Amino acid sequence: MPTAYTADQIRTAERALMARLPDGTLMDRAAAGLAAVCAGLLGKVYGTRVLLLIGSGDNGGDALYAGARLAGRGARVEAVLAGAKTHEAGLEAFRRAGGTIAGPDALDQADLIVDGLVGIGATGALREPYARLAEAANAAPGLVVAVDVPSGVDASTGQVAGAAVAAQVTVTMGARKTGLLVDPGASHVGELELIDIGLGPYLPDPDVVSLSHHDVYGLLKRPMGESDKYRRGVLGVAAGSDRYTGAAVLAVGGALRAGAGMVRYVGPGEPVTQVRARWPEAVITELSEPSIDEVGRVQAWVLGPGLGTGDWAHELAARVLASDVPVLIDADALTLVAGDRALLRRTAPVLITPHAGELSRLLGADRAAIEAGRLEHARRAAAELGVTVLLKGSTTVVATRDLPVRVNGTGTAWLATGGTGDVLSGVAGALLAQGLDCFDAGSCGAYLHGLAGRIAADDAPLTAADVAEAVPAAIRMLRGASRSPR
Numbered sequence: 042m043p044t045a046y047t048a049d050q051i052r053t054a055e056r057a058l059m060a061r062l063p064d065g066t067l068m069d070r071a072a073a074g075l076a077a078v079c080a081g082l083l084g085k086v087y088g089t090r091v092l093l094l095i096g097s098g099d100n101g102g103d104a105l106y107a108g109a110r111l112a113g114r115g116a117r118v119e120a121v122l123a124g125a126k127t128h129e130a131g132l133e134a135f136r137r138a139g140g141t142i143a144g145p146d147a148l149d150q151a152d153l154i155v156d157g158l159v160g161i162g163a164t165g166a167l168r169e170p171y172a173r174l175a176e177a178a179n180a181a182p183g184l185v186v187a188v189d190v191p192s193g194v195d196a197s198t199g200q201v202a203g204a205a206v207a208a209q210v211t212v213t214m215g216a217r218k219t220g221l222l223v224d225p226g227a228s229h230v231g232e233l234e235l236i237d238i239g240l241g242p243y244l245p246d247p248d249v250v251s252l253s254h255h256d257v258y259g260l261l262k263r264p265m266g267e268s269d270k271y272r273r274g275v276l277g278v279a280a281g282s283d284r285y286t287g288a289a290v291l292a293v294g295g296a297l298r299a300g301a302g303m304v305r306y307v308g309p310g311e312p313v314t315q316v317r318a319r320w321p322e323a324v325i326t327e328l329s330e331p332s333i334d335e336v337g338r339v340q341a342w343v344l345g346p347g348l349g350t351g352d353w354a355h356e357l358a359a360r361v362l363a364s365d366v367p368v369l370i371d372a373d374a375l376t377l378v379a380g381d382r383a384l385l386r387r388t389a390p391v392l393i394t395p396h397a398g399e400l401s402r403l404l405g406a407d408r409a410a411i412e413a414g415r416l417e418h419a420r421r422a423a424a425e426l427g428v429t430v431l432l433k434g435s436t437t438v439v440a441t442r443d444l445p446v447r448v449n450g451t452g453t454a455w456l457a458t459g460g461t462g463d464v465l466s467g468v469a470g471a472l473l474a475q476g477l478d479c480f481d482a483g484s485c486g487a488y489l490h491g492l493a494g495r496i497a498a499d500d501a502p503l504t505a506a507d508v509a510e511a512v513p514a515a516i517r518m519l520r521g522a523s524r525s526p527r
């Protein structure tokens with residue numbers, strides 16, 4: 042399971058490792074790894090032009106030593122010294138290898154730009170001249186390689202407070218940093234290369250994790266010889282209204298494609314007609330009253346997509362939440378819960394699946410602040426509400442109390458289209474009904490939904506229905522990883 046750590050965690054681990062090694066060993070390992078990645082990108086090193094952006098700390102030291110190695114292989118390497126001071130030994134090695142000092146104008150001539158401005162020692166927005174240099178590097182024609190962290194990205198949170206380097210490749214030392222996995226930081230990383238500097242044994246429990254194909258394959262249930270539709274898990278879907286019918290169709294579709302043994306759909310007349318027409322597999326109860334008394338037994342509920350927020354919807358939500366099975370609360374039901382927190386007083390588990398706007402209503406927090414600090418707000422919601430939180434968006438994060446947050450990296454921005462969230466609620470709901478707990482159902486659901494989005498999009502627009510169709514293909518993709526842990 043890929044892991045990531047805060048800057049403080051990394052610093053503590055580095056101190057412990059450094060105490061056992063001769064001075065300079067770690068930086069040497071870091072620089073060797075960085076130079077190797079740069080050489081690989083350049084292809085033929087001899088005769089290429091490399092420009093280093095050097096800040097005042099050890100991040101600049103890494104870049105200078107790597108620059109020295111590239112100069113030793115015949116690259117023409119120049120450095121822009123941006124800080125009030127410069128890593129002295131690194132600069133000496135760089136000069137000895139034939140490296141020279143340049144002004145920012147040299148950026149435009151470089152085949153490769155190495156961002157050694159700041160790493161895990163950075164605090165707050167980039168100051169000048171760093172901010173200007175970061176923007177100039179982004180505008181220059183050469184490939185940009187960030188050392189450890191793209192400068193301007195907060196290594197611990199992924200927050201970006203001002204200008205930031207947008208790298209094509211980030212070479213990170215020892216362990217992944219949380220900020221490299223969470224947007225807006227994650228979208229500045231490009232390809233992520235991890236260099237082993239021997240930190241592994243000194244790392245604590247991770248701050249966040251992300252699942253791999255292998256992890257998800259291991260968590261999903263597969264039908265066995267003795268399975269039947271009831272044993273595989275029956276999902277109830279309380280969604281849709283006469284005004285919003287599509288959400289019900291999409292949520293039921295997501296659930297069927299993710300392998301629910303059976304889906305029981307409940308709703309009023311109009312969405313019932315639509316769901317019946319699209320999904321003959323679903324067992325349908327048309328509601329004239331907001332009650333689930335006539336609905337057979339289910340192992341979990343999805344509550345909310347397209348449900349509306351009036352009295353009828355409120356009453357239906359209260360009935361569903363009064364049941365003794367896990368409930369996934371999405372969309373309109375989140376608005377109902379934001380207005381009436383008492384709905385959340387139940388003993389069976391709850392998984393909520395808000396986007397930033399819905400979470401802002403639940404927490405009374407600013408939407409932009411949630412988008413800038415996704416992890417912090419997902420953790421806060423899990424703690425305050427006592428539920429598992431799947432916060433949707435450019436990086437989906439899943440938080441529950443007392444465990445490292447799971448960060449989902451499988452999505453694609455093509456998913457930013459109406460109705461894909463309804464499909465996600467069906468997918469994650471089906472996993473809940475199959476017996477996964479809220480944390481596994483949410484994180485595996487987001488993983489499959491993201492993969493299905495990629496398959497459906499294939500670099501072109503998708504519809505929410507396409508995403509549901511692609512869920513079985515996403516599950517099949519996991520098979521290949523079943524025997525090769527990563």
Ligand SMILES: NC(=O)C1=CN([C@@H]2O[C@H](COP(=O)(O)OP(=O)(O)OC[C@H]3O[C@@H](n4cnc5c(N)ncnc54)[C@H](O)[C@@H]3O)[C@@H](O)[C@H]2O)[C@@H](O)CC1
Binds near residue numbers: 168171214
């Ligand atoms: N400590 C170690 O053993 C290792 C450190 N390594 C490298 O060292 C880096 C950490 O080095 P440092 O702790 O020296 O810290 P950094 O090099 O990340 O940055 C610290 C310097 O940047 C300045 N600074 C901080 N915030 C700024 C801002 N917003 N705008 C402009 N300047 C700012 C500070 O005044 C300070 O001089 C890692 O990211 C990694 O690249 C690696 O070589 C691996 C081993």
Ligand SMILES: Nc1ncnc2c1ncn2[C@@H]1O[C@H](COP(=O)(O)OP(=O)(O)O)[C@@H](O)[C@H]1O
Binds near residue numbers: 434436458
């Ligand atoms: N920029 C993005 N990159 C990746 N995934 C995204 C992005 N924007 C939205 N998504 C995903 O698309 C889905 C949208 O869900 P939601 O906001 O509920 O929309 P809707 O209510 O229209 O279904 C979520 O799974 C979300 O994580």
Ligand SMILES: [K+]
Binds near residue numbers: 100159190192
């Ligand atoms: K950097």
